[in-house]
Amino acid sequence: xxxxxxxxxxxxxxxxxxxxxxxxxxxxxxxxxxxxxxxxxxxxxxxxxxxxxxxxxxxxxxxxxxxxxxxxxxxxxxxxxxxxxxxxxxxxxxxxxxxxxxxxxxxxxxxxxxxxxxxxxxxxxxxxxxxxxxxxxxxxxxxxxxxxxxxxxxxxxxxxxxxxxxxxxxxxxxxxxxxxxxxxxxxxxxxxxxxxxxxxxxxxxxxxxxxxxxxxxxxxxxxxxxxxxxxxxxxxxxxxxxxxxxxxxxxxxxxxxxxxxxxxxxxxxxxxxxxxxxxxxxxxxxxxxxxxxxxxxxxxxxxxxxxxxxxxx
Amino acid sequence: xxxxxxxxxxxxxxxxxxxxxxxxxxxxxxxxxxxxxxxxxxxxxxxxxxxxxxxxxxxxxxxxxxxxxxxxxxxxxxxxxxxxxxxxxxxxxxxxxxxxxxxxxxxxxxxxxxxxxxxxxxxxxxxxxxxxxxxxxxxxxxxxxxxxxxxxxxxxxxxxxxxxxxxxxxxxxxxxxxxxxxxxxxxxxxxxxxxxxxxxxxxxxxxxxxxxxxxxxxxxxxxxxxxxxxxxxxxxxxxxxxxxxxxxxxxxxxxxxxxxxxxxxxxxxxxxxxxxxxxxxxxxxxxxxxxxxxxxxxxxxxxxxxxxxxxxxxxxxxxxxxxxxxxxxxxxxxxxxxxxxxxxxxxxxxxxxxxxxxxxxxxxxxxxxxxxxxxxxxxxxxxxxxxxxxxxxxxxxxxxxxxxxxxxxxxxxxxxxxxxxxxxxxxxxxxxxxxxxxxxxxxxxxxxxxxxxxxxxxxxxxxxxxxxxxxxxxxxxxxxxxxxxxxxxxxxxxxxxxxxxxxxxxxxxxxxxxxxxxxxxxxxxx
Numbered sequence: 001x002x003x004x005x006x007x008x009x010x011x012x013x014x015x016x017x018x019x020x021x022x023x024x025x026x027x028x029x030x031x032x033x034x035x036x037x038x039x040x041x042x043x044x045x046x047x048x049x050x051x052x053x054x055x056x057x058x059x060x061x062x063x064x065x066x067x068x069x070x071x072x073x074x075x076x077x078x079x080x081x082x083x084x085x086x087x088x089x090x091x092x093x094x095x096x097x098x099x100x101x102x103x104x105x106x107x108x109x110x111x112x113x114x115x116x117x118x119x120x121x122x123x124x125x126x127x128x129x130x131x132x133x134x135x136x137x138x139x140x141x142x143x144x145x146x147x148x149x150x151x152x153x154x155x156x157x158x159x160x161x162x163x164x165x166x167x168x169x170x171x172x173x174x175x176x177x178x179x180x181x182x183x184x185x186x187x188x189x190x191x192x193x194x195x196x197x198x199x200x201x202x203x204x205x206x207x208x209x210x211x212x213x214x215x216x217x218x219x220x221x222x223x224x225x226x227x228x229x230x231x232x233x234x235x236x237x238x239x240x241x242x243x244x245x246x247x248x249x250x251x252x253x254x255x256x257x258x259x260x261x262x263x264x265x266x267x268x269x270x271x272x273x274x275x276x277x278x279x280x281x282x283x284x285x286x287x288x289x290x291x292x293x294x295x296x297x298x299x300x301x302x303x304x305x306x307x308x309x310x311x312x313x
Numbered sequence: 314x315x316x317x318x319x320x321x322x323x324x325x326x327x328x329x330x331x332x333x334x335x336x337x338x339x340x341x342x343x344x345x346x347x348x349x350x351x352x353x354x355x356x357x358x359x360x361x362x363x364x365x366x367x368x369x370x371x372x373x374x375x376x377x378x379x380x381x382x383x384x385x386x387x388x389x390x391x392x393x394x395x396x397x398x399x400x401x402x403x404x405x406x407x408x409x410x411x412x413x414x415x416x417x418x419x420x421x422x423x424x425x426x427x428x429x430x431x432x433x434x435x436x437x438x439x440x441x442x443x444x445x446x447x448x449x450x451x452x453x454x455x456x457x458x459x460x461x462x463x464x465x466x467x468x469x470x471x472x473x474x475x476x477x478x479x480x481x482x483x484x485x486x487x488x489x490x491x492x493x494x495x496x497x498x499x500x501x502x503x504x505x506x507x508x509x510x511x512x513x514x515x516x517x518x519x520x521x522x523x524x525x526x527x528x529x530x531x532x533x534x535x536x537x538x539x540x541x542x543x544x545x546x547x548x549x550x551x552x553x554x555x556x557x558x559x560x561x562x563x564x565x566x567x568x569x570x571x572x573x574x575x576x577x578x579x580x581x582x583x584x585x586x587x588x589x590x591x592x593x594x595x596x597x598x599x600x601x602x603x604x605x606x607x608x609x610x611x612x613x614x615x616x617x618x619x620x621x622x623x624x625x626x627x628x629x630x631x632x633x634x635x636x637x638x639x640x641x642x643x644x645x646x647x648x649x650x651x652x653x654x655x656x657x658x659x660x661x662x663x664x665x666x667x668x669x670x671x672x673x674x675x676x677x678x679x680x681x682x683x684x685x686x687x688x689x690x691x692x693x694x695x696x697x698x699x700x701x702x703x704x705x706x707x708x709x710x711x712x713x714x715x716x717x718x719x720x721x722x723x724x725x726x727x728x729x730x731x732x733x734x735x736x737x738x739x740x741x742x743x744x745x746x747x748x749x750x751x752x753x754x755x756x757x758x759x760x761x762x763x764x765x766x767x768x769x770x771x772x773x774x775x776x777x778x779x780x781x782x783x784x785x786x787x788x789x790x791x792x793x794x795x796x797x798x799x800x801x802x803x804x805x806x807x808x809x810x811x812x813x814x815x816x817x818x819x820x821x822x823x824x825x826x827x828x829x830x831x832x833x834x835x836x837x838x839x
Contacts, residue, residue, distance in 0.1 A: 034719025038726065042376040043758060044453060084367055085529055086510055092529065151560055159568050166568040167561045168554070261361075261556040261565075263530045274689075275367075276719050 110188035119199030142193035202234035243299025373446035388493030398826015436466035485743035521833035595810035599648035617674035624667035679708030765802035
């Protein structure tokens, strides 16, 4: 099977996964106790007024009918109306997705750079002080809650050194890149903590293999052996983890967006869950699921570039 | 591996710095070096607020604080609450007087009033706005206008309000945010079925500022109204962004990225005031915090049990440990506004008295009760933990349950709880609002959902609304406060304040008794 056929098959599978996601999220938000009508109308509302609103919002229709409206609407690109903000959900969610996506992408880019630098350094210095320092340092990053870690970064780079803004998003593209650096770094440090351990182990293992010994015997420079022979082989499993971590990143972004006051989907999701704004919660979840699935597909496809022996069967 | 060498010092510095800054947060003050988004020469006030508005931005449809805080800067009312929140003063009306029988009030408008677009404001605009507020399909505040029979605009400068019966709180009602004046056409349009709520953000008011539009997620931009009747405000533009995280908001203030922040955590007020360039303060507002008790659930139906819980509550300990001293002992069931009775003793901490009362009560054998705490509110959570320990001394086992606000609301509406920590803020300076909401039983909202019901007290509440004589009303409200306090349907804790912080070059930021802040008095110094 060629690459094209593989992609087609994965996209068909994606439809099934999405079906599952819609059922689960639709069920979950409705299992949560709490009545959106009173949350919208406030405590002064009478029971009758709340009943009218439920009728108007379609909340008293049978579950199956509500589910069908949600899924068929989505298929037509209509995500419905936000219960809380009385605005089309599409406007609310789609303007925020790029920010969350940019933050996640930025974090992945930073994580890739950090992982390569520190992973290789740790591996070639195995057992010596740079290796120990890297491992202890990143263990600290991994085990620290990211909202707290974010605040530490703000205190150091924002308040003390004034290198980066404390919080916010900026207005122009260079500003966005500048403003997003600290939140992306917060996420990236945690992500690379996992990746560095993996890459270090893989490199150490690969360094022991026969073809590396052969390469050395051929008289190739240390640098060339490391980059061409060792790294390419060692990266394969690290890339897999890298892709799988995208879901983690989108989850982490929700918290980090709140700490750094970024107008992404995270803040909106938290408000919407609190307010039982079903359509918004559903839309954000489904859009995030699509993104995670697509990123994993791209990662799977990247294997064949790293290792030409990989075929898709 | 040259990259690695260059990276090491940076990383080492970063780790060292992180540890340092974690140990000594007070040493991380701004040093005055340029920061992103610093104020340009034109006078723009940057504010970071905790919450975004969500109600439609039509004064009488507003049911959330973030929206009403903006509304009072954009729309004005016939009368205004004074800064200390205890009485009313002239607003759009410069003169007002009742008829001899107290059934008709005549309001005379100021000369030359204009909306922000330059068009003249007339008595007909007042009539149209108040009519939609009191009887519009979408109005959320109809109840407070129930006493009004008819509003007429007898000429461009005179508004007459006829009442069905004398109604003492009328002047307070007219100074509420929901009594704001919009141009007649706009007021009427907002109540039509298909009105596009985003249009309401293109405001036309008589307040100090106006907005040209707002989309959720963007900062709110307020521009100064050059037609403002009190004169053009000093600050050209107010730019309000939303930063829900308390720490981040305060850090932005310290970093000089914003000029004013609201909701500074009580724990940080003292620390902020030790820093250069920043000030923080707690303002007195008409807010109370207490524990609602479900009076219909035994043994909480026994007044002795409720009084015992009140005496066993160490308010000073809660004020010190939860509110860091930024709160006051709550001696009366109503906030410190008009007719508040400061002579009431309330329930000062007295464990012996509490034990004696409990021993005589139906809860003498000890009992278990839930305390449902809304997630995300640290103050409520900390209060609940203190109470669990304190009430254990009375043989009461408190089962702490952390729940979502949405669930808390469903539970108290349905009476499906025994206790919940909560808070109340007056929307008007007259006690009629809290007294009718929190003390009148028998029908929704069941005396703040406590299910307390005293028909005799209900009658007294009705009488106080009808009384015209201020002195007599004061006596009546004192009696109402006493009866309710003795019945202890709640566990009374503290009067809270509203907190804010600002850069020291900002002058005149003030939160008034009803927790409104108006930017018209704010100045930015060099």
